[in-house]
Amino acid sequence: MLMRRIGGSQLSREPSRISKKVLEIKPSGIRRFFDLIIGRDDVISLGVGEPDFPVPWRIREEMIYSLEKGITSYTSNQGLPQLREAIVEYYKKFGVESHPNNVVITTGVSEGVDIALRALVEEGDGVIVPEPAYVSYKPLAYLAGAEVAEIPTTPDFKLSYEDLVRARKSMRVKAIILCYPNNPTGVSFSRKELEEIADAAIEMDAVVLSDEIYAELTYEGTHISIASLNGMEDRTVILSGFSKAFAMTGLRVGYIIAPDDILDAVLKIHQYCMLCAPVTAQIGAIEALKNGEDEMERMRAEYLRRRNFFVRRLSKILDVRMPEGAFYVFPSIKETGLSSEEFAERLLFEKNVAVVPGNAFGDCGEGYIRCAYAVHMEKLREAADRIEDFVNSLK
Numbered sequence: 001m002l003m004r005r006i007g008g009s010q011l012s013r014e015p016s017r018i019s020k021k022v023l024e025i026k027p028s029g030i031r032r033f034f035d036l037i038i039g040r041d042d043v044i045s046l047g048v049g050e051p052d053f054p055v056p057w058r059i060r061e062e063m064i065y066s067l068e069k070g071i072t073s074y075t076s077n078q079g080l081p082q083l084r085e086a087i088v089e090y091y092k093k094f095g096v097e098s099h100p101n102n103v104v105i106t107t108g109v110s111e112g113v114d115i116a117l118r119a120l121v122e123e124g125d126g127v128i129v130p131e132p133a134y135v136s137y138k139p140l141a142y143l144a145g146a147e148v149a150e151i152p153t154t155p156d157f158k159l160s161y162e163d164l165v166r167a168r169k170s171m172r173v174k175a176i177i178l179c180y181p182n183n184p185t186g187v188s189f190s191r192k193e194l195e196e197i198a199d200a201a202i203e204m205d206a207v208v209l210s211d212e213i214y215a216e217l218t219y220e221g222t223h224i225s226i227a228s229l230n231g232m233e234d235r236t237v238i239l240s241g242f243s244k245a246f247a248m249t250g251l252r253v254g255y256i257i258a259p260d261d262i263l264d265a266v267l268k269i270h271q272y273c274m275l276c277a278p279v280t281a282q283i284g285a286i287e288a289l290k291n292g293e294d295e296m297e298r299m300r301a302e303y304l305r306r307r308n309f310f311v312r313r314l315s316k317i318l319d320v321r322m323p324e325g326a327f328y329v330f331p332s333i334k335e336t337g338l339s340s341e342e343f344a345e346r347l348l349f350e351k352n353v354a355v356v357p358g359n360a361f362g363d364c365g366e367g368y369i370r371c372a373y374a375v376h377m378e379k380l381r382e383a384a385d386r387i388e389d390f391v392n393s394l395k
């Protein structure tokens with residue numbers, strides 16, 4: 001049989017047959033650093049935003065049992081009714097009343113962000129992305145046709161009413177993407193701060209896409225969903241999932257809670273591009289919400305312990321703000337005189353510690369690095385020693 005090989009040709013085509021929009025987006029700055037350390041056991045990686053815990057055993061057991069029973073088919077497009085009901089119950093703890101009809105189960109928050117943007121954005125609509133920001137927001141907004149307005153939030157990483165009003169002057173704002181506790185800064189918002197953001201959203205008639213994937217990993221105060229504030233129930237799209245708090249990253253399951261019209265629109269896209277989220281993961285997610293609280297609490301307590309240790313160590317050598325949640329810390333490295341990329345590259349090559357340069361999260365992230373403390377305490381201690389040695393060697 002004659003075989004034809006797909007791929008491997010180094011020939012570049014002129015003109016390119018790839019869509020201009022795709023050509024214009026840059027590959028993720030996080031990926032570039034992951035690629036550098038693949039297969040290197042000597043490196044301590046604080047680069048990956050991924051829990052170092054396995055999926056709690058009882059969740060795994062439920063999934064295994066479902067596979068043994070042969071439950072491997074598609075679910076309804078919207079997701080298993082029991083899971084949607086459990087999510088409605090669960091979200092009450094963050095002050096939100098909803099209905100299973102207003103929930104769609106997605107293939108992670110990643111899909112949720114994508115389809116929510118595609119459902120809302122008309123070519124040229126303004127989408128506000130406060131920066132530093134999780135890497136997928138801008139490219140996905142851009143692919144959906146948005147004109148993206150970045151709002152730099154350094155040095156306190158807070159988004160204010162004034163910031164939003166200023167952005168509104170230059171464009172018609174359709175949506176604001178919020179993420180708290182934040183990746184990469186760990187910053188969260190108080191009720192008062194959220195109320196200011198809500199006021200601005202209502203005044204500019206914008207929808208808030210609220211990425212609350214780190215809600216459970218809140219160490220100071222309690223997480224409040226912006227959807228629970230007066231006037232926000234009809235203009236908030238909650239995006240959340242099981243990857244972080246329940247350590248279910250590879251299982252790919254998340255959800256959207258949205259008002260009727262937006263829910264119908266996202267469901268339309270979801271049914272064509274995804275059909276449904278993986279059934280095994282949906283079954284695991286039901287177990288996570290029903291009986292996973294203790295395990296989740298145990299992981300949360302461990303992240304808190306690591307946060308306290310690591311931030312204390314970093315604060316001896318770098319300017320660092322105590323993060324309120326998630327499992328990231330975002331210290332300034334400006335005093336070292338190095339750029340974020342130089343710092344991260346030299347730390348990797350000289351001390352075998354991987355961190356992500358802050359500019360991977362937007363231009364205003366220059367002068368910072370992101371360290372994920374989702375690694376074992378022993379490794380974190382060793383990483384702190386090596387970072388200290390490295391910073392001292394620059395003096």
Ligand code: PLP
Binds near residue numbers: 179182240
């Ligand atoms: N949103 C934020 C803020 C994240 O940090 C991540 C992953 O790092 C995601 C979404 C992606 O989540 P999922 O695994 O549910 O697609």
